[in-house]
Amino acid sequence: MSWQLSAVGGGVIAVAYFAISVAVFAPLARSRQLRSNRLGTATGLIFFSCAVGHALHVVHLLPLPGADAHELHAVQASWGWHDTLWAVVTAAVAVYYWSLRRTYGALLSGAALFADLKEKEAALAANQQLLIERTAALDALAVSEGRFRSAFADAPTGMALVSLAPDNLGRFTETNAALGRIVGRSASRLERLVLDELAHPEDRAALRTALEQLAAGEVAHHLVQQRYVHANGGVIWADTSVSVVRDSAGWPVHGVLQLVDVTGRRQAEELLAHHALHDGLTGLPNRRLLADRLDQALTRARRHRTSVAVLFVDIDRFKTVNDSAGHSTGDALLRIAAERLSGHLRATDSAARFGGDEFVVICEEIGGEHELLVVAERLLAAMAEPFRVGDQEFALGGSIGIAVSLAGQDSAEALLRDADLAMYEAKDRGRSGYVVFDAALRGALEERQQTEADLRMAIDGGQLRLLYQPVVDVRSGKMTGVEALVRWEHPTRGLLGPDAFIAVAEDTGLIVDVGRWVLHEACRQLADWRAIPGASLTMAVNVSARQLCDPGFPGVVTAILAETEVDPDAVCLELTETALLDATEATIATLEALHRLGVRLALDDFGTGFSSLTFLKRFPIDVVKVDRSFVRDVAADPDDAAIVAAVAKLGRSLHLETVAEGVETAEQLAVIRRLGCRSFQGYLFSPPRPAADIPALLPSPRRSRERTEAPVITASPTASVP
Incomplete structure (x- = not known):
């Protein structure tokens, strides 16, 4: 016998023949989905309607052994639901009863027959609901997966999955286009690399340590701003985030990497910081950075029991030239002076612009007074050379005051004050020379401070x-x-x-x-x-x-x-x-x-x-x-x-x-x-x-007449004279 299958409107009915136990049916019109279910070893019957309470459009029954298929074919389009249901159930009971009797040689009661049918109907409904839920979950997972793939691939942030397996730590398993643009490498090239290979050499060790901590489960997230090397050799600053993805057992398996290029912002911040700490005209450190460097130098001197010297340099006759030749010429002279000072220092020395035409040099690791005076002489010689601006040439010079802190015992403020006082003393002695601050000058300074207070x-x-x-x-x-x-x-x-x-x-x-x-x-x-x-x-x-x-x-x-x-x-x-x-x-x-x-x-x-x-x-x-x-x-x-x-x-x-x-x-x-x-x-x-x-x-x-006729004389000799 062959399958008898009909479809009219929204319904389909099929009845399998004897021991063929799989039946296919369409559910009620509300779900419109096909189902498969095992009904047992006996011949089964499946029926449906396109809507509850409506007429059964088609009923097909396969003939029993010895029956004519055409005689058993029934098409009743005009029956009501209940009449059709009764006819179908009656036929099903007969077929089921007959098959059981033939198989087991026993006659089952009608109650047992209907209980068996109800049990299998409940199992069928449960399987149907489970399949609906599983299908919905798979559909939702597919939608979520699609959204993630779209967000991952099209994100403006550089993203990647990196392995946290111990034998493959940090290797890229998947990357997006933005990451390739940031580091200047293709996806295929990146998949042959590990994350820390992209890092700047000075940052690789720290990044490797962070990956090891993530792989060991010691931390769940790593966030840092660090440098990477672009394919063209340039340095990239990026905000780096790595989050752990765990397996069902809770072990880290992957890291989700996010890289945000902040090179432009970092450069702008560094430029602002440079301007805040450096003189805009000469490019030398300004007073703020000078104070910080001098504090650090004194701290090192105290730690290592060494000396620090400050040389306060003032350009002689600068104000005269600045007023006569103009401020643009004066600015050019200051830039030349700054270059000369910087070019005549030792590797351990640093220069700064203190203000106006005054500069300060910090000298560390002084081998003795002779070495310090050699530095001063070299600076004086540099300042004594003619200054050329355009087609004009100027003879200026410099006066230097020197103050030394033994073992870093003085404060930065005191050291600068002493060097400044020594510089003015050098000017008073005729300019173009240097004076070392000593006890005599210190006494004069103390007297000066007392005079100010009084x-x-x-x-x-x-x-x-x-x-x-x-x-x-x-x-x-x-x-x-x-x-x-x-x-x-x-x-x-x-x-x-x-x-x-x-x-x-x-x-x-x-x-x-x-x-x-x-x-x-x-x-x-x-x-x-x-x-x-x-x-x-x-x-x-x-x-x-x-x-x-x-x-x-x-x-x-x-x-x-x-x-x-x-x-x-x-x-x-x-x-x-x-x-x-x-x-x-x-x-x-x-x-x-x-x-x-x-x-x-x-x-x-x-x-x-x-x-x-x-x-x-x-x-x-x-x-x-x-x-x-x-x-x-x-x-x-x-x-x-x-x-x-x-x-x-x-x-x-x-x-x-x-x-x-x-x-x-x-x-x-x-x-x-x-x-x-x-x-x-x-x-x-x-x-x-x-x-x-x-x-x-x-x-x-x-008295007026007398004075016009006689020489002027000192008035009132007895008056008090201070």
């Missing part, structure tokens, strides 16, 4: 005093004004002149507070004197370079004048040539603001130092003061007389007042009168005096 208390403690030296008209002999000169009434050291504390005040910035107090007190005193009938004195006050650098200084002057009710044209601010030599655009703006305010400006000590006639053109100067060094021998030295005459003539041509300082004899007065100076100061008329002595020197009509 001066801070003196400003607020009312210890500062003003003396006034008259300014006298050469022709009339009449006192026309005074110059305020500050003194310090020290509680233990007595009355101190400016040489004892002004330099300290300049270096520490205390000169700003001192200068403000001097200006306020001088203007207050001038207001009192100008209240005396006929007293139309002017007041000259010295101003420091620090004050001129302060953009708020014109406001300070304005406020003091308003508070003391003094006319601006009665005040003359005296400026040193050194202050103007270092003048910046901000300084010039301050001078112009003061000039617009109405105060007069005087150039003090004209003719000394770096005097330049361009000062008179560049700055709004009203008064030129001839330095006492030219007045001292003006009556005997033709050269001094010529200089004074030239300055006086220049003043007349530029409509400037000329004041001769340090006039002490009648002969000097006669010469400066003949040479054309308008005013003078000096002991011939009066030394600096307290404010209480000045009214007695004010001109009266009778």
Whole structure:
């Protein structure tokens, strides 16, 4: 017999013949899936409907032995479900009963027959549900696998599976395209390599150790930023992550590698760090990195009982060239100086730019003082060579201060301070040399520190005093004004002149507070004197370079004048040539603001130092003061007389007042009168005096007539002279 199989609408029925026990059927229309199941050794019957409660479309039964297949073929399309079910079940019972009887020779009851059928129906339903669940799980796994494959292959992050087997540790088993792009190698090439072979030689050992820990189960994840070598030889920085994949027994079998290329970010960070620690002009380490390196050098010196030296190098005459040739030329000079310093150091030395035209060299592993001085001499020789910028050539030089820390006992701050002090001492000794900080300089430093501490208390403690030296008209002999000169009434050291504390005040910035107090007190005193009938004195006050650098200084002057009710044209601010030599655009703006305010400006000590006639053109100067060094021998030295005459003539041509300082004899007065100076100061008329002595020197009509007819004499010999 052959299979009888029919399909009408949504259903199929087949009945196997006798001992052929596999039957194929379609389930209810809700699932629409074919099933296979063993029903037993007897002939089985399977039936179905396309929907519960609907008619059975086709029923095919294979004939029993001796029966005509065509007679048993039944097609009932019009039966209802229950009628069809009953007919089919009845036929099935008959067939099943008949087959059992034939096989076992026994007649089974109807209850046993139906129980057997129900048991096999339940088993069939359970198998069907299990197969549905397994199929759904396989489908979900396939979808998940597909998603992983897609994410792995198309990820912008470099990814790979690496073996964690002990005999194949770190070998690539699968890679994606992004990893190949990052390291510059194909997938086939990578599968012949192990992960640590891609690492930078300095990072391989650490990466190998991490892989061994992952393989041993000691860690489940490894995260690090490290270097790899590209196929072209370049270095790659990458964030590296390796996570463990375990088998069913919990043993590590694979590592999931993720590589993110951070080379660009790393380079940007390194560039920012370099800029933060290096000078932008010269490329040398800046003060921040210098401090760190010096601390490390001192730590090593303490550990190994060795010495560290600091050489503080200042370029001589740099400011003059910078102002005259321009800042671009000055920048070029600084770059040349930095190259020369770096090129003349030992392998263990390092140089840094401290600021401006100052550099610092750290010398370690010093074999002795002789070796250190050889380094200093070599640096001085390098600085003494001509500096060429474009078609210009400049002769500069350098001054070096040296401080040595034995066994690293000094702090970095103290070592730099001592070297700086020694450098200034080298400048005072004539420049282009070096000075080693010693006990004598240390004593001077300690005295300087004590002076600074005492001066801070003196400003607020009312210890500062003003003396006034008259300014006298050469022709009339009449006192026309005074110059305020500050003194310090020290509680233990007595009355101190400016040489004892002004330099300290300049270096520490205390000169700003001192200068403000001097200006306020001088203007207050001038207001009192100008209240005396006929007293139309002017007041000259010295101003420091620090004050001129302060953009708020014109406001300070304005406020003091308003508070003391003094006319601006009665005040003359005296400026040193050194202050103007270092003048910046901000300084010039301050001078112009003061000039617009109405105060007069005087150039003090004209003719000394770096005097330049361009000062008179560049700055709004009203008064030129001839330095006492030219007045001292003006009556005997033709050269001094010529200089004074030239300055006086220049003043007349530029409509400037000329004041001769340090006039002490009648002969000097006669010469400066003949040479054309308008005013003078000096002991011939009066030394600096307290404010209480000045009214007695004010001109009266009778004294004025006497002075025009007779030589000027020293006033009030009994007055106190500091």
